Amino acid sequence: MSERPDAPDRDTLLAMFEIQSRIKLCDERFRSLLTSGQIQLIYYSPRGQECISAGWAVHLRPDDYVVTIYRGLHDHLAKGVPLRELWAEFLGRATGTCKGKGGPMHITHPASGLMVTTGIVGSGIPIANGFGLAAQLDGTDQVTVVNFGDGASNIGAFHEGLNMAAVWKLPVVFVCQNNLYGEHTPMKMSTGVDFISERAAAYGMPGVTVNGNDPVATWNVMGEAIARARAGDGPTLVEARTYRFYGHLMGDAMEYMDKDERKAAMEADPVVLYREWLVSNGHATDADLSEIEEVITAAIDDAVEFAMNSPFPDAAELYTDVYAETGK
Amino acid sequence: MSERPDAPDRDTLLAMFEIQSRIKLCDERFRSLLTSGQIQLIYYSPRGQECISAGWAVHLRPDDYVVTIYRGLHDHLAKGVPLRELWAEFLGRATGTCKGKGGPMHITHPASGLMVTTGIVGSGIPIANGFGLAAQLDGTDQVTVVNFGDGASNIGAFHEGLNMAAVWKLPVVFVCQNNLYGEHTPMKMSTGVDFISERAAAYGMPGVTVNGNDPVATWNVMGEAIARARAGDGPTLVEARTYRFYGHLMGDAMEYMDKDERKAAMEADPVVLYREWLVSNGHATDADLSEIEEVITAAIDDAVEFAMNSPFPDAAELYTDVYAETGK
Amino acid sequence: MTDTTIEAIEAPAHPVLPMASAINQALDVAMGLDPKVFLLGEDIAEPSGGVYKVTMGLSTKYGTHRVRKTAISEAAIIGAAVGSAIAGYRPVAEIMMMDFLAVCLDQVTNHAGKIRYMSGGQTPVPMVIRTSAGAGRGFGAQHSELLEAWMIHTPGIKVAFPSTPADAKGLLLTAIFDDDPVLFIEQMMMYWDVKRFGGPVPPGDYRIPFGVADVKREGTDVTLVSYGRQVHDCLATATKLAEEGISCEVVDLRTLVPCDEAAVFASVHKTKRAVIVHEAVQRCGFGAELSSRIHEEMFSELAAPVQRVGGANTPVPYASNLESDFIPQVHDIEAAVRKTL
Amino acid sequence: MTDTTIEAIEAPAHPVLPMASAINQALDVAMGLDPKVFLLGEDIAEPSGGVYKVTMGLSTKYGTHRVRKTAISEAAIIGAAVGSAIAGYRPVAEIMMMDFLAVCLDQVTNHAGKIRYMSGGQTPVPMVIRTSAGAGRGFGAQHSELLEAWMIHTPGIKVAFPSTPADAKGLLLTAIFDDDPVLFIEQMMMYWDVKRFGGPVPPGDYRIPFGVADVKREGTDVTLVSYGRQVHDCLATATKLAEEGISCEVVDLRTLVPCDEAAVFASVHKTKRAVIVHEAVQRCGFGAELSSRIHEEMFSELAAPVQRVGGANTPVPYASNLESDFIPQVHDIEAAVRKTL
Ligand SMILES: Cc1ncc(C[n+]2csc(CCOP(=O)(O)OP(=O)(O)O)c2C)c(N)n1
Ligand SMILES: Cc1ncc(C[n+]2csc(CCOP(=O)(O)OP(=O)(O)O)c2C)c(N)n1
Ligand SMILES: [Mg+2]
Ligand SMILES: [Mg+2]
DSSP, rough: OOTTTTTOOHHHHHHHHHHHHHHHHHHHHHHHHHHHHHHOOOOOTTTTOHHHHHHHHTTTTSSEEEESSSSHHHHHHHTTHHHHHHHHTTTTTTTSSTSSSOOGGOOOOOGGEEEEESTTTTTTHHHHHHHHHHHHHTTEEEEEEEESSSSSGGHHHHHHHOOOOOOOOTTTEEEEEEOOOEEEEEEETTSSSSSSGGGGGGTTOOOOEEEEEEEHHHHHHHHHHHHEEEEEEOOEEEEEEEOOTTTTTTTTTTSOOOOHHHHHHHHHHHHHHHHHHHTTTTTTTTHHHHHHHHHHHHHHHHHHHHHSSSSOOGGGGGGGTTSSSSTT | OOOOOOOOOOHHHHHHHHHHHHHHHHHHHHHHHHHTTOOOOOOOTTTTTTHHHHHHHHTTTTTTTTEEHHHOHHHHHHOOOOOHHHHHTTTTTSSSSTTTTOGGGGGBBBBGTTTEESSSSSTTHHHHHHHHHHHHHHHHOOOOEEEEEGGGSSSSSHHHHHHHHHHHTTTEEEEEEEOOOEEEEEHHHHOOOGGGGGGGGGGGGOOOEETTTTHHHHHHHHHHHHHHHHHHOEEEEEEOOOOOOOOTTTTTTOOOSHHHHHHHHHHTHHHHHHHHHHHTTTSSOHHHHHHHEEEHHHHHHHHHHHHTTSOOOOOGGGTTTSSSSSTO | OHHHHHHHHHHHHHHHEOHHHHHHHHHHHHHHHOTEEEEEEEOSSSSTTSTSTTTTTHHHOOTTTEEEOEEEEEEEHHHHHHHHHHHOOOEEEEEEEEGGGTTIIIIIIIIITTHHTTTSSSOOOOOEEEEEOOSSOOOOOOOOOOOHHHHHHHOOEEEOSSSSSHHHHHHHHHHHSSSSSSEEEEEGGHHHHHHOOEEEESSSSSSOOOOOOOOEEESSSSSEEEETTTHHHHHHHHHHTTTOOOOOEEOOOOOOOOTOOOHHHHHHHHHHHHEEEEEOOOOOSSSHHHHHHHHHHGGGGSOHHHHHHHEOOSOOOOOHHHHHHSSSSSSHHHHHHHHOO | OHHHHHHHHHHSSOEEEHHHHHHHHHHHHHHOOOEEEEEEEOOOOOTTTTSSSSSTHHHHHTTTTEEEEEOHHHHHHHHHHHHHHTTEEEEEEEEEGGGGGGTTIIIIIIIIITTHHTTTTSSSOOEEEEEESSSSSOOOOOOOHHHHHHTTSSTOOOEEOOOSHHHHHHHHHHHSSSSEEEEEEHHHHHHSSSHHOEEOOOOOOOOOOOOOOOOEEESSEEEEOOOTTHHHHHHHHHHHHHHHTEEEEEHHHOOOTTTTTHHHHHHHHHOOOOEEEEEEEEETSHHHHHHHHHHHHGGGGGGGGGEEEEEEESOOSSSHHHHHHOOOOOHHHHHHHHHOO
């Protein structure tokens, strides 16, 4: 794990570590509380995909837009959705980002630029174009990053969305987090290409594949794509190859996954390896990083307590927010 | 217009001429009857695109499947839908292919292998896969040819359909009849690529562009694609470049089309040029071809009279064919 | 605002226009008032100004950045509208024909319709989907449907369905400046037929509030409730039956979500009889909902069960004779009225 | 065949199974009987046998050419089913959750549902779309909807909606061998919950005809009409009210298209009162259609207006307390019954 000439400055390196750790520790807390039965919810673990979100997050401004999917915890945290409101929403409490009405699959927090989380595969892509179009019409240099999986690249919305973005030169970065599976189906059984990035050419759009478990490489690729969008030079399709450590959702028997493949992936835990790399190359001491982790852990403790002690939404909330006026 | 070493035998050359002429003469009759007000219907002229249908038709067997769209008259005739029933259906008569209930946008004639005509852009593509799948499961070597326009290559169904066909190696030939416009919109304003065939690579599928106004070149390309499908080697995307002589539909003011572009295209009428080529290269005498045309004209006279004198469907037909049993 | 309405309908001064021109005016006024309003859809820009010429002139006046021609990608069209609406715009998306809602319904129902709710009210989606619809033009089964019932069954989307040029203009302006997604249904047969469907159109920023039905004809014996083109058939039926001394009141709902049930109940309270008329397939159509509501609220007052007149329970056939049998006609409405007497 | 039904329901001999196993049995039997039957959908093959394990074992037994795992491409899934059905197969397509119908509705309504009609009867489309549905699992607004009303409003598609394992098996076998497209709705909460929703399942080729409702409990005072999981809530309500001497008859429609109106009318003829219960959003739901039909046909016989109990007029909320308020509960049904007394 030698030094990387293509690495960003120390602050950025540590910022990425902080984000990765927040995701990793949050995910571990969710899984432990679920396993111990202290909380119950349908949970799509992002564990293993941390570096991708961290890779784009450090290039974004608060006023940039992010769209993601049900497997979105890593993206939510990377864009800065506050832990308390996020945990409360996951637990369906009145204090959640969406008053408990949306839930994990629909986390929304405009204040952080987390605009839409959808549960429909592929459907965030056309919506992301709308944010890009708004920025283009406003004449601002805001960028939209939309995240989706490898499986999503086979649905119609992907095709229509990328074509429109290319024709209109929208400031949108399409991030395909390729974890090699769509639910219980390996990518190779469902997809006509080996690399999702090959599909960019069908829209005259630049496409690139990066090792999404390599924080530095990912940082570089995201940086170029985001800079291109910000400069008004149009969209990019970024395929970041990664792996789902815990299958599709919590409770997944994973009988359809290759045991050794998974073992190898988890042994090469990108967050752990990155931590070691930071230390071994003198970017930070173990103590520096431990302190970052402790701060996060404390914040998670606080968020969990906040969420657990928050009330469920008032019964009247069932009927509000359907329309601008209640009771139509 | 010199001889072509890549040309098929005389019978095939004349068979293509017969099909092209049938389409051209049928279209001219429709337009003259519409202009004179003797018939009234929404009419999408295929004039200018004759060579494409003729190019695949001569490679197909009656038991091969064809799927097409509202602009389908050329495909219907090429696959052998009988003139009388076709005219009667266009006029909404009880003697039509679909008892007058489907109309021009939904011509269906399984006896000729014309399986589905759809009015929804792109939607024939996933359905064509079903015919290909049936042949594959049956273990026959039947081929399915599905026709659609350039505009259809921007809709989700195109993407999903081509990917599935590639993954399942279905015996389907995807024929994009690229006439450079989708309704009132030039392809370049709506599409991220210059050649629709470039999109085949997004599915690991062979893609080829051919001059759809060159009957011999089209015959060769269609022959290869159909042979590949018949041999079980999977699907092909064929882009045949052509032109719509009369705009989107009858009555179209065509103000959005370049006058010179259209004038040039009509001066290079592929059916007229092919006729001249056949004669000048001694494949047939003017008399031979005139005879073919006269036979067709007589058949059209007969079909028009048949259709005009046919009754409208019985009122009870409104309620039949909704379900297997009437009155559910 | 209701005053403006009544005023408008009385005012003979206003120029008589076809519905298409009234819609064009509403779009023009809205774009002039608010730079955040823009249009997107297939073929809507100049030259051509849309396949039905409804958006004629607008791209020339406001530029192609605000009147945006798109690819044939309905899901992308609605998705772009949803995202830009959340980001503060007021997009007006055109879906060329209502049947094509089926290729982009996920964006309409799962996203435009639910995002306000799923975000706990943080992200409203102020957008309009204009769509032309209806049978009677020999377009066949895939270009003639009326699907308002799908939307009414899907909470989160408002539905407007005008019957006159003035209502079309007033309701469309309200729709554009409403903070919810609105499906705006335009019955194609009314676009350019000034003789049958033309009417006076108030100039300028003319708006009609949602959820306010309009009594298009007063009567005492039977209430005919309808919307869109069928309102005209109800009026024709009323004229016909008046000759026999049967007095029909014609209530035009104008918006279906929200629905002015109070106006319907008030009329039925007077007449004790109701017939609901729409072109959409009768089975599970909006008539079923409204009929149930009237029975639920006014059962003891009713002199007869509420009758429904809707499209046949079939796809729309092509043959002209079958197509007109599919569409509810004046004689069908008349028969239904007689059933209530 | 109705005999078989009654037999089955009386027979205690049959093994008690969860609904998922009954569905698996029906698929197994159908594939064994007819080589033209095949399955396609996401994740349905082994290993895993589907995200809800409903198709477990079938790809191993019949091969992956007949149990076909697909990409996440619902329009392609339904399109392939439509084409192969026209070509002589009997495909059973799985749409993982009913909300996802919105991404492929064009293939369902404009094609599967209309092709028989548009071809003048030349090309029937014998296919089944199995879809799991329903709220109550904390899945939120996009994974919990019941949309049967959309299909019922779209002529050409039949709709089956079982409430018990035996009905699920019998109706699915009938659906597969029916010559029309059938939407087969499986309420997820019933899949594996043997305790609450298990029941005896007749072995072999057991079929229940479409359009034949099943009186799940006889009664004299009020008719409760329902389908799917809510039938169990109606039965619970009936048991509860019986303690007060209120006798409820529970009619399970089992198929909505075709709908056994005769059975409903016969029951209401006896009770003079009816309550219709379903989980789908009440506004413009199937309850509206059936309520209208009962009022239209039996107005003078009714002792009270027909009541409807449906889902709230909102998207499905996530918070557990709000979600259970969204879903009609026994106390809601009870309140509706009291309204009719
Ligand atoms: C349109 C649609 N079809 C099916 C589903 C069910 N589903 C949820 S997640 C998923 C797999 C998606 O795989 P991928 O895009 O690779 O994302 P990942 O879960 O691997 O992050 C499927 C099929 C859905 N939510 N939406
Ligand atoms: C899903 C859908 N959207 C829009 C339309 C309206 N429409 C009919 S034809 C057409 C243009 C199609 O262009 P292309 O695919 O190039 O075929 P062409 O008409 O040029 O042969 C459009 C937009 C439709 N029928 N279906
Ligand atoms: Mg994946
Ligand atoms: Mg074209």
